[in-house]
Amino acid sequence: MYSSIHFNAKPRAITNASNPEVLEKLRQIVGAENVLVDPDKVEPYGGDAVKEKFPPEAVVFPESTAQMVEIMKLANEYVFPVTARGGGVGYTGGAVPIDGGIVIGTDRMNKIVQINADDLYVVCQPGIRTFDLQQAVEKHGVFFPPDPASYKDSYIGGNIAENAGGMRTPKYGNTKRYVLGLEVVTATGEIIRTGGKTEKNVVGFDLTGLMCGSEGMLGIITEATLKLLPLTETTSTVRASFKTMEEACKVLTKFTPAGILPMAMEVIDKHCIEAIEQNYAFGLSKDAKAILLIAVDGSNEEVAKNAETIERILGENGGFDILRAKSKEDEDKLWDVRRAISPSLMKFGTLKINEDVVVPRSKVPELVAKVEQIGKKYNIFVANFGHAGDGNIHVNFMCNREDADSIARARLCVSETFQLSVALGGTISGEHGIGYVKAPYMDYAIDKPTLEIMKGIKKVFDPNGILNPGKMFV
Ligand SMILES: Cc1cc2nc3c(=O)[nH]c(=O)nc-3n(C[C@H](O)[C@H](O)[C@H](O)COP(=O)(O)OP(=O)(O)OC[C@H]3O[C@@H](n4cnc5c(N)ncnc54)[C@H](O)[C@@H]3O)c2cc1C
Numbered sequence: 001m002y003s004s005i006h007f008n009a010k011p012r013a014i015t016n017a018s019n020p021e022v023l024e025k026l027r028q029i030v031g032a033e034n035v036l037v038d039p040d041k042v043e044p045y046g047g048d049a050v051k052e053k054f055p056p057e058a059v060v061f062p063e064s065t066a067q068m069v070e071i072m073k074l075a076n077e078y079v080f081p082v083t084a085r086g087g088g089v090g091y092t093g094g095a096v097p098i099d100g101g102i103v104i105g106t107d108r109m110n111k112i113v114q115i116n117a118d119d120l121y122v123v124c125q126p127g128i129r130t131f132d133l134q135q136a137v138e139k140h141g142v143f144f145p146p147d148p149a150s151y152k153d154s155y156i157g158g159n160i161a162e163n164a165g166g167m168r169t170p171k172y173g174n175t176k177r178y179v180l181g182l183e184v185v186t187a188t189g190e191i192i193r194t195g196g197k198t199e200k201n202v203v204g205f206d207l208t209g210l211m212c213g214s215e216g217m218l219g220i221i222t223e224a225t226l227k228l229l230p231l232t233e234t235t236s237t238v239r240a241s242f243k244t245m246e247e248a249c250k251v252l253t254k255f256t257p258a259g260i261l262p263m264a265m266e267v268i269d270k271h272c273i274e275a276i277e278q279n280y281a282f283g284l285s286k287d288a289k290a291i292l293l294i295a296v297d298g299s300n301e302e303v304a305k306n307a308e309t310i311e312r313i314l315g316e317n318g319g320f321d322i323l324r325a326k327s328k329e330d331e332d333k334l335w336d337v338r339r340a341i342s343p344s345l346m347k348f349g350t351l352k353i354n355e356d357v358v359v360p361r362s363k364v365p366e367l368v369a370k371v372e373q374i375g376k377k378y379n380i381f382v383a384n385f386g387h388a389g390d391g392n393i394h395v396n397f398m399c400n401r402e403d404a405d406s407i408a409r410a411r412l413c414v415s416e417t418f419q420l421s422v423a424l425g426g427t428i429s430g431e432h433g434i435g436y437v438k439a440p441y442m443d444y445a446i447d448k449p450t451l452e453i454m455k456g457i458k459k460v461f462d463p464n465g466i467l468n469p470g471k472m473f474v
Pocket of ligand 1: 084
């Protein structure tokens with residue numbers, strides 16, 4: 001039995017994937033060395049960043065679209081669950097095979113097929129790491145804007161399937177904005193091609209958009225054509241402290257009248273500041289009860305001018321200890337504070353229930369104030385930080401893994417926070433997706449008729465319900 005914070009404990013499922021005939025056929029498709037069945041070897045593929053384990057019966061590593069087609073045909077013939085996996089660093093259990101079956105590891109499908117800087121696109125396989133793709137295209141004077149903080153571990157396939165965001169989302173948007181076309185193997189083993197290589201393409205329904213954020217439930221992405229942008233000349237970061245979180249969050253809307261759209265606007269609350277200082281001693285002001293980090297990009301001239309205006313606006317709106325990076329190294333040091341949050345928070349508990357609610361950015365002050373009250377009501381410590389510029393706040397309810405009562409109270413906090421976000425005009429996830437962790441809350445955000453359409457779409461793509469079962473809908 002595997003214990004679970006988010007899910008009732010259940011025994012490891014045994015499906016037709018364990019049938020020796022099926023395992024033999026899988027070995028014939030991808031080669032014996034690319035099929036794992038040994039419990040020790042499959043165990044790591046049973047979890048993701050949620051840190052709960054539901055090991056699959058086998059892990060299979062295809063290296064081509066043709067092999068993927070064969071696997072899906074086999075899964076339909078014998079009817080067993082198939083869960084695609086990228087880097088396995090999702091925060092909602094999307095890649096976790098909770099109903100057993102096989103996991104398809106995309107690690108061997110990690111090639112860049114073509115970089116075309118003239119036409120501003122790159123064609124790649126799903127198993128390439130986000131960071132590796134970014135490095136490769138930047139050598140050609142172009143860049144791929146989506147930048148989840150997990151970019152050194154996450155894969156492009158996982159980013160597309162989760163429609164991942166990141167620090168640069170306020171200006172550049174989530175992954176979906178950069179997906180021009182996809183090759184997808186459907187649950188029944190057909191190959192479909194969506195979109196194309198051009199920004200403009202309005203032929204038929206937008207299946208590319210539908211695949212973005214589909215969490216491995218509609219098909220397996222085997223190739224992606226992604227939009228690139230010209231590399232910007234430079235960036236600059238400004239950091240300011242505030243006496244209250246509310247004051248810090250109120251500044252978020254003040255840059256628009258000045259004609260500035262910052263690339264990143266991150267906020268850090270007093271609990272995070274305290275935790276970071278204890279762990280890393282960055283020398284943050286003792287009076288700082290909230291911090292804003294704001295980054296701009298563009299030409300040298302534009303960036304210098306905008307950074308100066310941002311400093312002024314921060315100062316006029318309660319910001320103090322305002323620092324502007326003078327060099328790339330300085331800039332990295334300012335961002336080190338942001339990167340230090342997650343590990344530092346573990347001082348407040350052995351279990352961090354990390355949510356990623358999103359509201360219109362003008363509602364962020366109200367969201368964080370009310371989330372504090374929810375934490376107090378249930379006696380759960382709460383720390384907030386995140387992508388305030390696009391209204392996406394990481395609300396962290398801290399409890400202890402061994403303390404069932406604190407976990408139950410934290411789950412009540414989660415439920416109330418989701419209701420609050422929806423009431424404020426937002427929703428329950430800005431970038432982490434639903435997976436199995438947030439599946440029980442889908443109807444907070446999506447009404448019944450809309451949910452029924454989604455379920456109908458799932459049926460069209462996956463009539464036998466074999467692709468990533470147990471996710472999104474419960
Ligand atoms: C420290 C940390 C920081 C993070 N920061 C961010 C952040 O800033 N922004 C953000 O958006 N997220 C963030 N995340 C969450 C996570 O990294 C993202 O959701 C990321 O996109 C997951 O990528 P992955 O390759 O690990 O996908 P996985 O976790 O392996 O899979 C995620 C989903 O994609 C599906 N999938 C994977 N490959 C394919 C494929 N080829 N075809 C179809 N479906 C597929 C899986 O079935 C699953 O449903 C963070 C996570 C951690 C641990």
